[in-house]
Amino acid sequence: MFEKGDRTMETSVYRSSHRKIALGLSVVPGLGQLYNRQYVKGVLFLILAVSYYIVFADLLDIGLWGLVTLGEVIGRDHSIFLLVEGILAAIVLVFGLGFYAFNLYDAYKNGQKRDLGLKTNSLREQYHTLVDSGFPYLMVSPGFILLVFVVIFPIIFVVLLAFTNYDLYHSPPAKLVDWVGLQNFIDLVKLDLWRKTFINVLAWTIVWTFGATTLQIAIGIFLAIIVNQKDLKGKAAIRTIFILPWAVPAFVSILVFSGMFNESFGVINKTILASLGIGPIDWMTDPFWTKVALIFIQSWLGFPFIFAMTTGVLQAIPDELYEAAIVDGATAWQKFTKITLPLVLYAVAPILITQYTFNFNNFNIIYLFNGGGPAVSGQNAGATDILISWIYRLTMTSAQYSKAAAITLLLSLVVVSVALWQFRKTKSFKEEDMM
Amino acid sequence: MNMKRQKIIRLTLSYLVILAMTVIIVYPLLWVVGSSFNPGQSLSGSKMIPDHATLAHYKELFDTSKSDYLIWYANSLKISTLTMIFSVILVSLTAYSFSRYRFIGRQNGLMTFLILQMIPNFAALIAIYVLGLLTKLIDTHLGLILVYVGGAIPMNTWLMKGYLDTIPKELDESARIDGAGHLRIFFQIIMPLAKPIIAVIALFTFIAPFGDFILASVLLRSKEKYTLAVGLYDLVAKQFGNEFTTFAAGSVLIAVPIAILFLSFQKYFVSGLTAGGTKG
Numbered sequence: 031m032f033e034k035g036d037r038t039m040e041t042s043v044y045r046s047s048h049r050k051i052a053l054g055l056s057v058v059p060g061l062g063q064l065y066n067r068q069y070v071k072g073v074l075f076l077i078l079a080v081s082y083y084i085v086f087a088d089l090l091d092i093g094l095w096g097l098v099t100l101g102e103v104i105g106r107d108h109s110i111f112l113l114v115e116g117i118l119a120a121i122v123l124v125f126g127l128g129f130y131a132f133n134l135y136d137a138y139k140n141g142q143k144r145d146l147g148l149k150t151n152s153l154r155e156q157y158h159t160l161v162d163s164g165f166p167y168l169m170v171s172p173g174f175i176l177l178v179f180v181v182i183f184p185i186i187f188v189v190l191l192a193f194t195n196y197d198l199y200h201s202p203p204a205k206l207v208d209w210v211g212l213q214n215f216i217d218l219v220k221l222d223l224w225r226k227t228f229i230n231v232l233a234w235t236i237v238w239t240f241g242a243t244t245l246q247i248a249i250g251i252f253l254a255i256i257v258n259q260k261d262l263k264g265k266a267a268i269r270t271i272f273i274l275p276w277a278v279p280a281f282v283s284i285l286v287f288s289g290m291f292n293e294s295f296g297v298i299n300k301t302i303l304a305s306l307g308i309g310p311i312d313w314m315t316d317p318f319w320t321k322v323a324l325i326f327i328q329s330w331l332g333f334p335f336i337f338a339m340t341t342g343v344l345q346a347i348p349d350e351l352y353e354a355a356i357v358d359g360a361t362a363w364q365k366f367t368k369i370t371l372p373l374v375l376y377a378v379a380p381i382l383i384t385q386y387t388f389n390f391n392n393f394n395i396i397y398l399f400n401g402g403g404p405a406v407s408g409q410n411a412g413a414t415d416i417l418i419s420w421i422y423r424l425t426m427t428s429a430q431y432s433k434a435a436a437i438t439l440l441l442s443l444v445v446v447s448v449a450l451w452q453f454r455k456t457k458s459f460k461e462e463d464m465m
Numbered sequence: 466m467n468m469k470r471q472k473i474i475r476l477t478l479s480y481l482v483i484l485a486m487t488v489i490i491v492y493p494l495l496w497v498v499g500s501s502f503n504p505g506q507s508l509s510g511s512k513m514i515p516d517h518a519t520l521a522h523y524k525e526l527f528d529t530s531k532s533d534y535l536i537w538y539a540n541s542l543k544i545s546t547l548t549m550i551f552s553v554i555l556v557s558l559t560a561y562s563f564s565r566y567r568f569i570g571r572q573n574g575l576m577t578f579l580i581l582q583m584i585p586n587f588a589a590l591i592a593i594y595v596l597g598l599l600t601k602l603i604d605t606h607l608g609l610i611l612v613y614v615g616g617a618i619p620m621n622t623w624l625m626k627g628y629l630d631t632i633p634k635e636l637d638e639s640a641r642i643d644g645a646g647h648l649r650i651f652f653q654i655i656m657p658l659a660k661p662i663i664a665v666i667a668l669f670t671f672i673a674p675f676g677d678f679i680l681a682s683v684l685l686r687s688k689e690k691y692t693l694a695v696g697l698y699d700l701v702a703k704q705f706g707n708e709f710t711t712f713a714a715g716s717v718l719i720a721v722p723i724a725i726l727f728l729s730f731q732k733y734f735v736s737g738l739t740a741g742g743t744k745g
Contacts, residue, residue, distance in 0.1 A: 114599055165647045166566035170574065173555035173618050180615030181581055184592030191591065253486060256479045261472070271487050273731060274494065277724035279676045281694045282716045285701055286497050289709055297496060330489065338731070391585045393679050398698060418588070422679065425591045434591050442584050449583035 093119025
């Protein structure tokens, strides 16, 4: 906070050792500030420290104990409550340590000022620095606090849960939950049921992510290029129609499709395929055809987004590029592969990657179409379950919380590393001012 | 001559592709609309253009003694609106600080937001469920709204920060010289200029809860608390086909307003996303 002015002075000679004494005294927050004759600040710090201790002593004590043991007596201790309190205690502790570090830093800096024969800030100046430098923190804090409790807190909770044995058979208050280290991850690899399911689900998740996403991207770009041809009439109307699948809420479309694909009364088997002379297909009970249907539906749902993006890019490509290409005798195909496609891909590439991560986690379509089914014997996930819907199934129907947490952890690692890799590559990340 | 023939072939093929796509896009939509006017509950004998079109299913939905549809509609509207209001407020404050101030922890904060926006907030499903149970926020709209708002902050903050960065800093500096305070600069200079991105974020955060199924279905337990997504799923999942025509009517009533809202703001969606994608 005071660093700008101070940096230049560090080289000059100290006349006394106030800074060290202040730093030493601030082991008890506030004393260093009092020593520096900043009485109001010192008293405030002291009060803050004392009240922090009074208010949080119990939480810290029980919370940290609970975090380590997860409870010792059945009936008295509720392991999951203790885990939650433990995380809370850890967060409170981090904030407390942050304040403590600031207190030490502040005492040292002001002591240093005195050593250099400079005046420390008066109360009024302190107030102004507080308002000026505190303003951004004040603005950020409401959002940040909410974020801590509904996003960061759950993530920490899941990470910790992955190392426990919390499931139907170890469920408080009747039973205690214990730390089991890497057991969940080992089970996923070693136990036959889990390994088979995990490998099958992972394989389909990967096929699904790449298959469905690539198809929707290809269709979107292809259609945008077709519609954007100069001599094509009725562009506005066509564009509106092509945007429609994006405009209709996805959950509605998926449920409608699941009605259309229904084997007993669905219009696809009854009307469309019948009129083509093709016998009924088991869209809901045959794993292969269910997957085909899902990829078809996702293409239907997803291409308009790519279509709209690409259309925007195409309209921004200057005509001169094509005119120059014609002068040079380029064929239509060359114009497409050398001008249109590179420009389009360059512009929409960052968005394309988010499309892949979106489908990787596309729970809605899998669950709403037919609940991840059909069922497969010998594994505890359906044939079309992707990781996220498998997690949902484990949590909501079979209460395998710790396994679900372990899978969530693996899934998040994948998503985050892909996304970080992507952002490292974008230029804006490196620009100093953007960060 | 050859050129002209080539052109005719190219355009004909293009129109054929467009026609085929149009059929694929429009058919399911017309099919729902048709189903919603079909008499009877099951789809077995239904036709896209029914012989005896009826509004019975719509009437049933509006009859509160027979269906909870209106309650779900109200729930969804309430949740979406509140999520939108809180998200816009919190996102504006956060994005403004990140864009305009240089403070300790800023870089780490931005980095945290960047990572958090990549993990979908339903990845922590188990935690949200268990925490909901512990805090008694399960089966309340408050709990759901808090989760939605929290989940909306990271991504939308990046989006808005990207936009605010393009507003020249000279504007607030000259205002500061003229004696304007922090809050005054925020409310009277930056916010009016940021209207386009605020509109985009308002739309995003309004529509996202409408389309969410997973969080709502985990957190909401009793029928009269359901949102439209959960309620409509309930309608079809319980006894598939038996109430399909009613479901179709319900779908039309939700899809039409959302689609109109969407189509009228579509341009902003695209520009907002590309701005955030390339800059943020």
